[in-house]
Amino acid sequence: MKYENIGFDEKYWADKSLEDFTKVFKGKIRSDKIKIAYDMIPKVPKPKKFKDK
């Protein structure tokens, strides 16, 4: 998967945070586009927590 001038391993990034993603690509893509690129990656759904009874 690629966006603008970066390509990324979507499987690797599927369960990573925006902060992790930003650390790697900061300075390599315009800051306002980092979140756009991150949002393109299909994310692993977070496990639902059981509600306390």
Add this chain to the structure above:
Amino acid sequence: MAFCECGTGRSNLGVLGCFNEFDSVKKHISVNTFDSQGNRNSIELSDLADGKLTDAYILGKFTEADASKRWFITPKKYENVEPSRTDSTYEDFSSGTRVKIDTGVKAFLGIIPKTAGALATKMESGACTAYGNFEVDTNGSLKGEMSLDGAFLYPIQVSSGSFEAVEIDPVEGTSTQRIQISFQYSKSVNEGQLRIIESGNIEVDLLEVNGGLDGELEATGTPTATSFSATFGIDSPGAFGVVIPIEGQVEVSDWEVIDSALGVVTPTGVAEVIAGQYDFTIPSTPSDVLSVTYVGTTLSALDQKYYSNTLAVTTP
């Protein structure tokens, strides 16, 4: 070359009202006569899909991993093509009669204008192997030599040692820089078996296909356990010290990174920070030597295919 058959040699000489005409040659697709397994390279009749050569089939031939099976196409169209034939040889007797000893062979002469001499060198480098050419004409039709059983179309065998590609300097006010190609076809070519696949039955316009380009990967910057950088470009074929960057190759799957234990290290990201310079991020791989190769694929034979050297990157 045809052989005279005694007794029953005469044939019916009727012709059909139309025939599949082959125009002047504009490109050659050269391919080794035999692949590395010893099989003769060809287009098999069964390779045609509904009578057509598909884009996928042609792409597969142009990007074949085994170079002994790969098709290599000349990059630009030939001009001033002069097909000819060497003189047949005869023995002349005192009585005045003459008997033919040998039939002359077909020869080719053509130029590729506005091309640097580096291409001539590359073309010469493959000329010492046994190889043949599929010819591509003005219309994009492809010509080869059909096997006697009609099941295979072989590249037309080039006479070993006859190939020459040389640079011709421009003449002021008259001609541009060019390279001149000349060779003879082999005596073993059975000209009665030459057949074409018409351009209408070829999914790709072969006249628009460029050959593969050899890119050069070079390390830049200082590698870390989680990153390294490389430039990817092509040495200009005509200019000293000029590298033409290969841009836009940021798909992670276009790059193969192998560690010293032959494990695949999939880059987590590839960023083109300036034209032709790529920053790679990788899972932490300290104190290792990584082998980095560009392995990008193309979707059509018309797309530009790049190849690269393998770059060794030592991580701290």
